[in-house]
Amino acid sequence: MKLADCLKALADFRQKNMGDPDISEITIDSRQVKPGSLFFCIKGHHVDGHLFAVQAEERGAAAIVAQDPIDVSVPVIYVNDTHRALAMIADRFYGFPSHNLHLIGVTGTNGKTTITYLVQSIQEAAGINTGLIGTMGMRYKNKYIPVQNTTPEVHLIHKNLADMKNNGAGSVVMETSSNALYDGRVHGCDFNVGIFTNLTEDHLDLHGTMKDYMYAKSLLFSQLGNSYRNDEIKAAVLNVDDPASEVYKHMTAAHVITYGINKLADYHATSIQITPSGTTFILEVGENKYPVSMKLIGKFSVYNVLAALAACSLSKIGITDMIKTVEQIKGVSGRFEPVDAGQNFTVIVDYSHTPDSLENALSTIKEFAEKRIIAIVGCGGDRERGKRPIMAKIAVDESDLAILTSDNPRTEDPEAILAEMETGIKGRSYMKITDRREAIRYAMQNAEEGDIVLIAGKGHEDYQIIGTKKHHFDDREEARAAIVARLNK
Numbered sequence: 185m186k187l188a189d190c191l192k193a194l195a196d197f198r199q200k201n202m203g204d205p206d207i208s209e210i211t212i213d214s215r216q217v218k219p220g221s222l223f224f225c226i227k228g229h230h231v232d233g234h235l236f237a238v239q240a241e242e243r244g245a246a247a248i249v250a251q252d253p254i255d256v257s258v259p260v261i262y263v264n265d266t267h268r269a270l271a272m273i274a275d276r277f278y279g280f281p282s283h284n285l286h287l288i289g290v291t292g293t294n295g296k297t298t299i300t301y302l303v304q305s306i307q308e309a310a311g312i313n314t315g316l317i318g319t320m321g322m323r324y325k326n327k328y329i330p331v332q333n334t335t336p337e338v339h340l341i342h343k344n345l346a347d348m349k350n351n352g353a354g355s356v357v358m359e360t361s362s363n364a365l366y367d368g369r370v371h372g373c374d375f376n377v378g379i380f381t382n383l384t385e386d387h388l389d390l391h392g393t394m395k396d397y398m399y400a401k402s403l404l405f406s407q408l409g410n411s412y413r414n415d416e417i418k419a420a421v422l423n424v425d426d427p428a429s430e431v432y433k434h435m436t437a438a439h440v441i442t443y444g445i446n447k448l449a450d451y452h453a454t455s456i457q458i459t460p461s462g463t464t465f466i467l468e469v470g471e472n473k474y475p476v477s478m479k480l481i482g483k484f485s486v487y488n489v490l491a492a493l494a495a496c497s498l499s500k501i502g503i504t505d506m507i508k509t510v511e512q513i514k515g516v517s518g519r520f521e522p523v524d525a526g527q528n529f530t531v532i533v534d535y536s537h538t539p540d541s542l543e544n545a546l547s548t549i550k551e552f553a554e555k556r557i558i559a560i561v562g563c564g565g566d567r568e569r570g571k572r573p574i575m576a577k578i579a580v581d582e583s584d585l586a587i588l589t590s591d592n593p594r595t596e597d598p599e600a601i602l603a604e605m606e607t608g609i610k611g612r613s614y615m616k617i618t619d620r621r622e623a624i625r626y627a628m629q630n631a632e633e634g635d636i637v638l639i640a641g642k643g644h645e646d647y648q649i650i651g652t653k654k655h656h657f658d659d660r661e662e663a664r665a666a667i668v669a670r671l672n673k
């Protein structure tokens with residue numbers, strides 16, 4: 185595409201250094217610039233992308249988009265906000281891929297990855313080719329692209345939506361994190377359905393207060409259905425049991441479908457029974473009642489299933505077909521995932537890295553625990569600090585033995601993170617084993633018959649970030665190895 189054509193996406197800009205080169209691709213990272221790239225200077229949290237304009241030119245950038253003065257000889261497009269311009273130009277460059285694609289966004293503190301997986305499974309089983317974008321990467325058919333963020337950078341979203349659509353996708357389901365909504369990482373995405381899971385404490389480092397966090401998430405709903413084209417679907421799928429839904433309901437112009445357990449809802453679950461091997465409940469939709477018996481465990485899983493069913497009903501899939509698919513799903517990687525290496529105690533790896541998810545994981549385990557509950561818990565570095573004492577307290581309150589350990593320390597001192605956790609459990613009894621491998625080993629060696637060990641926080645992650653380096657580390661592998669070592673002793 186010619187530069188001038190790209191620029192039709194912008195309402196306002198100023199060009200320095202005339203020229204209309206061909207643009208071969210879009211990038212925000214000077215290290216990835218190739219001849220013909222359009223490079224955007226983004227002001228980051230750590231460095232200012234304008235510092236790399238010269239490097240981008242040297243690597244062959246055809247043109248550069250900036251918001252502050254830069255000194256290069258290729259065409260420069262000055263805009264007020266390069267991030268906004270990136271969204272609009274990428275959307276145009278990749279052919280407005282979200283138009284004519286049934287795009288489903290999932291937001292909320294917990295449950296996004298699980299719901300996107302459920303939606304993809306249900307729609308695929310019904311013959312709707314569905315792409316997925318989220319924490320565990322971008323997946324469509326046999327293609328897998330790893331991601332750095334739950335919701336990738338906006339030009340990567342448009343690029344991959346286009347890719348999926350060109351390869352036959354009729355729908356894409358995407359985790360839209362509050363950070364992404366706030367940062368404008370989904371600008372240009374024309375959502376058909378927005379799903380809200382729940383709002384509990386996380387990311388207050390970015391959003392400041394829970395109210396601001398709630399409003400960041402509201403962006404998905406306030407933009408939904410503002411302008412209808414033809415008779416396309418525009419719907420907000422809201423959890424009636426979470427008070428924030430009341431706010432979102434009034435903010436959206438879209439059709440509202442509700443789901444919930446405590447209050448009546450369009451998709452309502454009753455008679456929930458939880459066992460170590462699954463969950464049963466009665467799904468009530470209007471006058472109709474359907475028994476569901478699934479392998480997913482916990483009340484929170486019922487919420488996720490209700491949300492997915494409500495959203496997929498908009499794709500005109502029969503309810504009994506949807507239930508059949510849900511009943512076959514074994515689980516989502518790293519979400520309440522059992523590790524079984526022949527031991528006589530239970531080990532569960534779960535991605536609970538927020539107070540609410542940790543509480544849910546432990547209360548779910550309590551429903552069927554007959555002996556002790558051992559909880560291995562840590563908190564990530566360079567992330568919200570307020571949750572640290574709270575998570576430690578939940579671990580101590582809700583288990584028989586809490587072992588505090590490191591999650592991803594990142595650039596923080598692991599001992600300092602643990603000290604912050606410990607402020608929430610003064611005078612209580614617990615263990616602290618800073619090295620995560622050692623903590624898992626200790627629990628695997630000391631668990632007794634019938635105990636349940638929860639290894640919380642890292643779920644599917646196959647790495648540990650120490651400093652700025654990623655080291656291979658997988659809770660499931662570590663637990664398995666420690667169990668095998670104990671059994672072979």
Ligand SMILES: CC(=O)N[C@H]1[C@@H](OP(=O)(O)OP(=O)(O)OC[C@H]2O[C@@H](n3ccc(=O)[nH]c3=O)[C@H](O)[C@@H]2O)O[C@H](CO)[C@@H](O)[C@@H]1O[C@H](C)C(=O)N[C@@H](C)C(=O)N[C@H](CCC(=O)O)C(=O)O
Pocket residue numbers: 212213214215225226227228229230231232233236332333334335336337361362363364
């Ligand atoms: C704190 C934060 O949001 N950081 C995001 C941000 O990185 P940054 O601000 O640190 O970028 P930077 O390093 O300062 O660089 C600024 C610019 O200079 C460019 N640069 C840099 C160096 C160079 O040599 N050349 C060059 O061009 C960079 O490519 C970038 O465009 O922009 C990057 C590119 O889009 C993101 O990948 C990165 O997300 C990081 C990895 C992150 O951890 N974000 C978290 C907070 C986040 O967004 N999490 C949510 C999940 C929440 C949830 O699900 O619970 C998410 O959606 O992932």
Ligand SMILES: Nc1ncnc2c1ncn2[C@@H]1O[C@H](COP(=O)(O)OP(=O)(O)OP(=O)(O)O)[C@@H](O)[C@H]1O
Pocket residue numbers: 292293294295296297298299319334359381382484485487488518519520534535536537540541542544545643
């Ligand atoms: N609906 C829910 N309500 C509360 N907790 C949940 C819910 N669904 C999942 N969880 C808990 O949260 C953890 C993370 O689940 P999931 O990965 O689906 O959430 P997410 O919103 O994608 O998280 P992230 O923001 O890290 O991407 C699970 O391991 C489980 O403990």
Ligand SMILES: N[C@H](CCC[C@H](N)C(=O)O)C(=O)O
Pocket residue numbers: 334537563564565567591592641642645
């Ligand atoms: N999407 C979340 C993941 C946290 C996972 C946890 N293991 C940690 O490192 O804190 C975030 O970026 O905040």
Ligand SMILES: [Mg+2]
Pocket residue numbers: 296297298318319320334359
């Ligand atoms: Mg996720």
